[in-house]
Amino acid sequence: MKVILKIVFLFFCGSIIAQTNLSLRVNAGGPQLTHNGDVFLADQYSVSGSGWTTTNGQSLDALYVTERWGDQTLSYEIPVDNGTYDVILHFAELWYHGGEIGSRVFDVSMENQLVLDNYDINADIGPLTAVEKAFVVSVTDGFLSIYFSSLPADGGANNPKVSAIEVLGTNNTDTQSPTTPTLSSATNTDTTVDLSWSGATDNIAVTGYKIYKDGALEATLGNVSTYQVTGLTASTAYNFTATALDAAGNESVTSNIVSVTTDSSGGSSGGSTVWSESSGNISYSAGNVGIGTSTIPSAYKLAVNGKIITEELKVQLQSAWPDYVFAKNYDLPSLEEIQKHIDEKGHLPNMPSAKEVEENGIEVGEMNRLLLEKIEELTIYIIAMKKEIIELKNKR
Structure with missing residues (x-):
């Protein structure tokens, strides 16, 4: 069946369009448009699935208000020359826009290799928010095969989806480094420091980060935004920095320095290191807050394990009324x-x-x-x- 599909693609496309200097961008489920200066072609090369457009995407760029989704499975077969490519998948959760974690869970495989396992957009970034995932893929059979599955056997739930696909040949020499991340420290103990960062972007996609402790490499990470440094010495001052990476190996300029002194043995971090006071108001901007719990779900600023009493509660929505x-x-x-x-x-x-x-x-x-x-x-x-x-x- 796979061979038949490929013959059909060649018949309609005329020839294999991809080259090692290819820049192919497809707006999944939508028309041709320009996004950040790049032209995304109208949806094509899909083998299965259906297109859909949301009416709840007023806060999103046009690229993300359409999608291609499938009934438990979805696939693309993109004709390319054999070689290595940077592949960027774009996502935004449009249907479960209440932030329901676990409502959509799916795997993504490229060239029969699993690249995303049990991916949940809401758990990763929250609803109605754009996110990119970048991968390096080698093609040996003339077609880039991308397969999405939410089958129960794969641990999935409901329907897989994708907003856009970019396929970039590795001969498109990328020499532009990501922008510098902003580093902060949320809490620390006598032996650990919790770091978080934000703000890094790239002309293609940020694929990872490096954390440095006192100028020496502490860890090389994937595309995450938090890291806990362990094995530290009590009552000791440390300087931490971070850099962002892209698929071409470009590394950003070093971030701001975060200086942390670990607590004395057996102690816990004091609020004075992260809370500030002005005109009788206290504020906290280094991370998220948990009351009665240390577990704070992704995309939430405050988690309370218990009851809250208040005279009035005002909710101001960012989405349209x-x-x-x-x-x-x-x-x-x-x-x-x-x-x-x-x-x-x-x-x-x-x-x-x-x-x-x-x-x-x-x-x-x-x-x-x-x-x-x-x-x-x-x-x-x-x-x-x-x-x-x-x-x-x-x-x-």
Whole structure:
């Protein structure tokens, strides 16, 4: 079957388009567009899956409001010359935009080699946020095969997806280094220091980081944003720096220096190293905060293990308020489509299931937005039904 597919591709494409100096970019599920100065072709070379466009991506660049998704599997067969390529996959979670971790989990393989295992976009970066994953892939059969799977046997959940694909020949000499990351320290003990960083970007993609302790290499990491330095000596001062890396091996300028003195033996870090006070207000900008817990889920600033009491709570959403439902171009699903979704999924479209709520809870602001969206859709249905009733009465 794989050979047949490749013959079909050659028939339609005319010739193998890829070269070792190739710069091929595809907008998965969408039309041709320009993103950051690069032209992304309209979706092509897919073997399976369907295109989809969100109405909730107002905060995203146009590249990320479309996607190609598959019913548990999705694949691309891209004709290229044999050789080594930098492959960049673009993602943004559009459907589970309430941040439901575990709702979409999938693997990605390239040339039959697993490159992403049990990948969860919400767990990695959160909803409605763009993220890139870069890989170096060798092709020996004239086609770059990219396979996405959310099959239960692979540990997946729901449907795999991708927003865009870039294939760059390694003869496209990349000499541009990533920008410098901003390094900070959240907490420390007598033997450990927790470091985090942000801000590094690259003309292709950041693929990793190096951490230095007192000028010597401490660790070489993948594309992560935190690291715990262990095995330190109590009551000792250390200087930490970081650099960002790309697939071509370019290394950024060294970051700012973070100076940390470990606690005395058996002690714990003091708040004065990370908290600041001004005009009676205290603030903390070095990381995230946990009260009654040391586990803070990804993409959250505050985690509380216990009850919170307050006189008033204000939630200010960054996403659009559901007045978009009344826009003329709003894609209002038919009642038949809603019935089909309920029969298949057991809950309304664009709403979390009971299982998802049980596992992940709800976000108050996002849930209120979703509920209003359903109320406004229901209002439109009622108005339409009233018009039908009046027309029927007039026919009598």
